[in-house]
Amino acid sequence: MIATLKELLNEAAEQDKAVGSFTCADMEMVVGTIRAAEEENASVIIQIAEGRLAHTPLDYIGPLMVQAAKDARVKVCVHLDHGLTKEKIAEALSYGFTSVMYDGSRYALEENIRRTNEVADLARREGASVEAELGSIGGKEATDHDEKAVYTDVSDAVEFASRTDIDALAVAIGNAHGHYKGVPHLNFERLAMLHDAVDLPLVLHGGSGISDEDFRRCIANGVRKINIATASLDAMTDGAKRYLSTETEHDFYHLNEAMVEGVYRNVRHCIKVFNNKEKLDEIH
Numbered sequence: 001m002i003a004t005l006k007e008l009l010n011e012a013a014e015q016d017k018a019v020g021s022f023t024c025a026d027m028e029m030v031v032g033t034i035r036a037a038e039e040e041n042a043s044v045i046i047q048i049a050e051g052r053l054a055h056t057p058l059d060y061i062g063p064l065m066v067q068a069a070k071d072a073r074v075k076v077c078v079h080l081d082h083g084l085t086k087e088k089i090a091e092a093l094s095y096g097f098t099s100v101m102y103d104g105s106r107y108a109l110e111e112n113i114r115r116t117n118e119v120a121d122l123a124r125r126e127g128a129s130v131e132a133e134l135g136s137i138g139g140k141e142a143t144d145h146d147e148k149a150v151y152t153d154v155s156d157a158v159e160f161a162s163r164t165d166i167d168a169l170a171v172a173i174g175n176a177h178g179h180y181k182g183v184p185h186l187n188f189e190r191l192a193m194l195h196d197a198v199d200l201p202l203v204l205h206g207g208s209g210i211s212d213e214d215f216r217r218c219i220a221n222g223v224r225k226i227n228i229a230t231a232s233l234d235a236m237t238d239g240a241k242r243y244l245s246t247e248t249e250h251d252f253y254h255l256n257e258a259m260v261e262g263v264y265r266n267v268r269h270c271i272k273v274f275n276n277k278e279k280l281d282e283i284h
């Protein structure tokens with residue numbers, strides 16, 4: 001069942017949980033993610049970032065994601081992550097994406113507000129939800145080079161939220177895209193201040209590598225959407241490695257199943273953590 005981001009964020013707030021937003025760079029990732037969501041009877045977001053489209057063309061993956069969401073037995077939002085250009089955002093909306101993120105974090109506050117509202121106008125015409133970013137999340141996702149992390153300023157967040165037509169705000173609290181170099185150190189004090197000051201669901205990017213306990217702390221401080229990309233990409237790659245390392249004769253179909261299984265296991269674990277119900281020591 002295809003759904004908007006706003007619908008899933010409202011559900012997450014009512015149930016005191018976060019909804020997982022999982023990168024899907026190919027068909028195997030779509031299948032594994034939705035299989036896990038259906039097994040856990042959980043709503044999910046499937047996403048692709050504009051920066052990844054050189055490897056995963058939007059005109060290929062977009063219609064696939066939308067059809068998979070429509071066919072799913074659970075609510076699925078189809079989301080363009082880290083949209084950088086109005087052209088790609090408009091293209092995603094034309095395929096039926098139900099949510100778009102505009103990443104104007106590289107611009108000064110006023111310019112970010114202006115550009116975000118231009119994108120929001122496009123999205124609202126199609127009935128889609130809108131996410132934006134304030135502060136700078138480190139690592140690689142929006143572009144092919146490392147971004148410098150800059151904490152989200154609380155006063156800027158208040159002004160940004162009041163002057164933009166958005167449904168969710170991605171914040172920077174020490175989180176980073178890609179593989180963390182060492183243990184992530186999240187600024188929970190800053191997150192709590194943002195949660196108290198801004199009347200919007202907050203989004204945590206760079207979720208791969210953050211501990212289950214810290215995910216739960218983020219949820220307790222207003223995070224309602226958590227992005228997972230690297231962990232699913234690694235899980236798919238590891239599934240392929242395990243299969244290809246066996247001594248049996250290899251073929252594509254078993255390779256396909258191994259990759260789907262890797263993604264499925266990672267997404268299912270994340271859903272259990274983000275649902276914020278089971279005790280962490282019960283989650284495997």
